[in-house]
Amino acid sequence: MNQIDASVCHLENIAHATFKLVVKVDHEYLSFIRPGQFVHIQIGQGYEHMLRRPISIADFDLETGQLTVIFKVIGEGTRKLSELTEGSVINLLLPLGQGYPIQQLSLKKALLIGGGIGVPPLYLLAKQLVDRGVSVTTVIGFQTKDDVFYHEEFSQLGKCYVTTNDGSYQHKGFVTDIINLEQLTADYYFSCGPTAMLKAVQSTMVNCPGYLSLEERMGCGIGACYACVISNAEQTAYKKICQDGPVFAASEVSL
Amino acid sequence: MNQIDASVCHLENIAHATFKLVVKVDHEYLSFIRPGQFVHIQIGQGYEHMLRRPISIADFDLETGQLTVIFKVIGEGTRKLSELTEGSVINLLLPLGQGYPIQQLSLKKALLIGGGIGVPPLYLLAKQLVDRGVSVTTVIGFQTKDDVFYHEEFSQLGKCYVTTNDGSYQHKGFVTDIINLEQLTADYYFSCGPTAMLKAVQSTMVNCPGYLSLEERMGCGIGACYACVISNAEQTAYKKICQDGPVFAASEVSL
Amino acid sequence: MIDLTVELPGLKLKNPIMPASGCFSFGQEYNQFYSLNKLGAIMIKAATQEPRLGNPTPRVAETHAGMLNAIGLQNPGVTTIIEEQLPFLQSFDLPIIANIAGSSIEEYVYVAKTLSDSAAVAALELNISCPNVKEGGVQFGTDPHIAAEVTRRVKEVSKVPVYVKLSPNVTDIVEIALAVEAAGADGLSMINTLTGMKIDLDTRKPLLANQVGGLSGPAIKPIAIRMIYQVYQAVKIPIIGMGGIVTATDVIEYLLAGASAVAIGTANFQNPLVCSDIIDQLPSCLTEYGFTSIKDVIGGGHDDN
Amino acid sequence: MIDLTVELPGLKLKNPIMPASGCFSFGQEYNQFYSLNKLGAIMIKAATQEPRLGNPTPRVAETHAGMLNAIGLQNPGVTTIIEEQLPFLQSFDLPIIANIAGSSIEEYVYVAKTLSDSAAVAALELNISCPNVKEGGVQFGTDPHIAAEVTRRVKEVSKVPVYVKLSPNVTDIVEIALAVEAAGADGLSMINTLTGMKIDLDTRKPLLANQVGGLSGPAIKPIAIRMIYQVYQAVKIPIIGMGGIVTATDVIEYLLAGASAVAIGTANFQNPLVCSDIIDQLPSCLTEYGFTSIKDVIGGGHDDN
Ligand SMILES: Cc1cc2nc3c(=O)[nH]c(=O)nc-3n(C[C@H](O)[C@H](O)[C@H](O)COP(=O)(O)OP(=O)(O)OC[C@H]3O[C@@H](n4cnc5c(N)ncnc54)[C@H](O)[C@@H]3O)c2cc1C
Ligand SMILES: Cc1cc2nc3c(=O)[nH]c(=O)nc-3n(C[C@H](O)[C@H](O)[C@H](O)COP(=O)(O)OP(=O)(O)OC[C@H]3O[C@@H](n4cnc5c(N)ncnc54)[C@H](O)[C@@H]3O)c2cc1C
Ligand SMILES: Cc1cc2nc3c(=O)[nH]c(=O)nc-3n(C[C@H](O)[C@H](O)[C@H](O)COP(=O)(O)O)c2cc1C
Ligand SMILES: Cc1cc2nc3c(=O)[nH]c(=O)nc-3n(C[C@H](O)[C@H](O)[C@H](O)COP(=O)(O)O)c2cc1C
Ligand code: FES
């Protein structure tokens, strides 16, 4: 776990209010990153924003030292990130949290299910799974056409379905509609997205083992403040999303 | 009185922790400026700094639309100003306050007495006096050699004496020492600087009519909040430095 | 276009936006930036019986996302205000809310009666955050009994509605609100500043000449929102909310918490056009968040709404 | 090199810097950024008699120059803390200050006794900002009599010095400070958070599941400084100061106001190295402002110093 400065290499508006931010960091900090982990980004220089913003790692490149995140502007912090200029410096804590435990799993066929800003971490996951010879199918859902991103990128790694709530791009409906329609199966599934989607995925995929990546408002991002808890399935104890997660076995958590 | 955005043309470190900042503004806002007036500068974009910073207008050029201020870094706000980059935009209220009433005065010989960051407004004053055919003598005082600025610029407009507290540049001592030593006289004197200096000037120049420019911590900068008051000579009423000043007849105020 | 009008006791507001007392003097200065006709109302600087010179300087200090002030009720006295300041304001289509202060109940009563008799003001705002000299300096606004007493006495002489401005420096704001409501207050205005201090590292002493000052600005907004939310659930009289408002979204947050209108203080210093800007932005901001009228918003943050 | 050591009842501090309770858990996480040996002390997360799950989420919200939290005393219970968390901390050269909480005086006494008997902690920090269930939810810390009573009862069972952590949500902080001093407190710790609220414009409801939360961070610093300044003039016991500290200059401001040491909470979230950075910068910062020892600074903002 490190606190580092990173300089902005590239910032691109890739979909409605959605930005791809590429920063340069020392490669020593990249070698330990696992898909599903996140960075905790400081906003601004002064003290107006005392809380960092958690954003999933979407990609990294050990050779160039580039780390990519994809975020949607939903408030003040992400708006400020979207106004960064090339060469400016941002401060990151990284890598945070537990990623998808793909090293421990024996799998041939993986189903990746993402919604909205839950899509980015699945890209790094898909790349690493493909590198390990796993066959990857992706289902990603968005509100509408203008929100869609990374269809092309995921298609290069395997079959990729896109759903939009209003049907303005590919399939109309929810990610679970496609899963049911196409009777998609896998050894494991991996999902990240809004809670409502994760719930639907959890019940649709009830017979398949899987992993969910959760979101919660965070303070420290490292397990020290107890801001980001979620109950275990038995409602008897909490886990910390930032430290024990954000990825949990689907059987472990009750949404 | 206007609120305007101005873009930074030039920022230069001209002495120890002292910066000359040149910004471009629409020339319509420059035509009403009188020497001794100030701008009220917003610091940063967010809400960390709710108060603006008052800085005297040191110069302007109607043709290029350039306005110059000179400031010393003494805290957070001036530090942020010193980190501005060319092309960035700052928000100004201008022109604020009453300047030196040179139009109303009949004078041939003026003595300008400045100390530290009280020197800048005297430059615009000196230029305008010289334009009107007034003979200008300037005495400016600084802590030490490294703090000295605009000696050259003032010398081009008339005789200019520089004092430093430690004698590391020209005359050792205070501005009033030179006035006494050289028996400097004038039809009117004009002074700006720290209160201790203004007091000394007021008593040294007791037989000469003059004007003092005062400083106080400000809120609104336009006369609405009563932050920046000073008592009249009789201690019966207050004047607002931002609105009634910052320039006052030396006889009008008790320091 | 969303109808921004709000009606409160004594006040027909074109919109729910007004400058807060003490931050806008008597309006002349800001009228150089935009016409005061645009405002919902104006809360003018505190008036006392006699002229007051206020505190020595420095009177203001900046803090993170806020400021401290210790102006100390400087004002030319109620008679001069009526004679010299109000005629200018009366030339606008603008309800005037007069902020009244005092060091004794008698002074409050005198100032309230004088202003109300002048027929120039639409309402009074009773600033009970002043130290009560007779009670050894304890603030009128921190003891529910004294707060109620000054409210009752002012109500007896006032021909216009009385809004009591609550101090946030109390253990139980609801208790005070209920006490002044029971004493006849027509509305509440909240919050005044929180008492704070800044120490100057160079002089090693409190920066303000008065040592302590009132903290205002965005820093205090969460405290104001909490207090308004709690008081709204307890009282029936309307609330004018204030504390750290800078944007139209801040205004909506205040209305949801339970304010019927809002006042803006410190933000005028950062942006002299802030009230005007917010009035311009409010309709589209309301639409963006799905509101079709101001009435929908007021108190909308509470469960039974 | 300036000597940074400070001695307080039960505490020999290498330097006056410690993390504030609840913001640093039991130290393990931040020990990944720098060695806990560097700290003056550590204030650990609140302990209660039984495990507590705390409040539902969202538990935090950002505000201007601050944040709201409503964690709700989540902790595994005092026995588990002693067994599972303290052994790690005891491996460092680091005085442990245990923050204790409860819903009844009996619970405070139980937790205090258990911790003090464990011999693992150097001092107790009595968090009296918790709601007193028996008295209908009113906070222990807002009534001087209850505050004094819980202090007295905890002092009876504690073998280590007791610092009482004051709530700022009171009309008269000096009254509470004097009451707990008279009841035997060895020191004060101030301030805890101010009660605040944020409303989510999208859901139109309070953002925190608990509705209200505690405001911390730079926004509250002026209030903390004012309270410490006032309390310092009234009491003889030492004060550990906190509220919005981010820099070494903030620390000096606290010491001038009257704190003998300081704790840092919210700033750890922005910069996990903040305590370590401040400890590094403090000597040169003290020198810059002309101080030659920590003792010169403490209370230096007062006239008789
Ligand atoms: C582990 C994790 C990974 C994430 N990965 C991504 C990603 O890859 N791309 C992306 O666009 N977003 C991601 N998010 C959501 C992202 O953190 C929020 O959208 C962002 O913090 C909003 O900040 P803001 O300042 O724009 O919004 P504001 O509403 O102004 O933020 C105010 C506060 O609320 C918090 N907050 C607001 N919304 C959320 C949210 N949905 N989740 C967590 N905190 C929130 C902020 O962190 C901040 O503390 C992730 C969240 C988590 C917990
Ligand atoms: C009419 C007028 C003209 C001025 N002209 C100049 C000039 O030409 N060049 C220059 O370098 N300085 C000038 N000053 C002083 C300048 O305003 C302060 O140095 C500056 O505001 C300090 O801001 P800061 O954020 O760096 O300091 P901080 O101490 O961090 O500021 C905190 C607050 O204190 C106020 N403050 C601090 N020191 C002063 C001061 N000496 N006077 C007024 N307010 C202060 C700031 O405005 C701010 O509100 C002038 C002041 C006035 C009143
Ligand atoms: C400089 C200044 C002067 C003030 N003077 C008064 C006053 O005379 N009477 C009063 O009731 N409140 C006064 N206040 C308090 C404001 O009216 C308002 O309640 C408070 O500042 C919170 O709002 P804000 O955060 O928008 O400034 C003053 C505030 C400031 C900053
Ligand atoms: C997330 C969080 C949790 C906290 N938990 C506790 C706690 O368990 N016990 C306690 O006495 N104070 C608790 N506090 C209050 C802090 O210890 C501290 O008094 C307060 O936050 C002010 O300091 P700061 O502005 O540096 O954060 C908590 C504060 C935060 C932000
Ligand atoms: S964010 Fe602090 S424990 Fe998770």
Ligand code: FES
């Ligand atoms: S700064 Fe507001 S009256 Fe002068």
